[in-house]
Amino acid sequence: MNELTELYQEIILDHNKRPRNYRGIDKATHSAEGHNPLCGDEISVSLRLNGDQIEDISFQGEGCAISKASASLMTTLIKGKSLQSAKEKSSVIKQMLTSSEEPDDSLEELGDIIALSGVRRFPVRIKCATLAWHTFEAALNGKKETTTE
Numbered sequence: 001m002n003e004l005t006e007l008y009q010e011i012i013l014d015h016n017k018r019p020r021n022y023r024g025i026d027k028a029t030h031s032a033e034g035h036n037p038l039c040g041d042e043i044s045v046s047l048r049l050n051g052d053q054i055e056d057i058s059f060q061g062e063g064c065a066i067s068k069a070s071a072s073l074m075t076t077l078i079k080g081k082s083l084q085s086a087k088e089k090s091s092v093i094k095q096m097l098t099s100s101e102e103p104d105d106s107l108e109e110l111g112d113i114i115a116l117s118g119v120r121r122f123p124v125r126i127k128c129a130t131l132a133w134h135t136f137e138a139a140l141n142g143k144k145e146t147t148t149e
C-alpha cells in the first residue's frame with residue numbers, strides 16, 4: 001500500500017468513525033432518502049436552502065464505511081455553498097467516482113473528498129460512494145417549495 005492510499009484510507013475511516021453533520025436539521029427545506037441495494041446502505045439527506053445558499057446540510061442512516069464517509073465528506077464540502085456551486089461539485093465528483101481515469105490536479109481543490117477516488121478500482125463499491133450525491137440531488141429535485149416560516 002503506498003502512502004497516498006494510506007492517507008485516503010485514514011480519511012475514510014475517520015469520517016466513518018466520526019461522521020460530520022450526522023444529525024437532523026431544523027426547518028429543512030429539502031430532504032430525500034437514498035438506498036443502495038447492492039450493499040444495503042440507507043441514508044437520508046436533509047438541507048436548508050436560504051435563497052441561493054445551502055445554509056445547512058445533514059445526513060443520517062446506516063451503511064458501510066464508504067457510504068458513510070462519502071455522505072460525511074459531502075456535507076462538509078457543500079455546506080454554506082451556493083446551489084450552483086454545490087451542483088457543479090456534485091457532477092464533478094460523480095464523474096471522478098465513475099471515471100476510469102486517475103483524478104487530475106484540478107480535483108485537488110475539492111480537498112479530502114478525493115480520498116474516495118480509490119473506489120474506482122472496486123466497481124461494486126462505486127454506488128456506495130455515489131449514493132450520498134444522488135440522494136442530495138434527489139432532495140433538490142423533489143421538494144421545490146421553500147419553507148418561508
Ligand code: ZN
Pocket residue numbers: 036039040041063064065066067128
Ligand atoms: Zn456500501
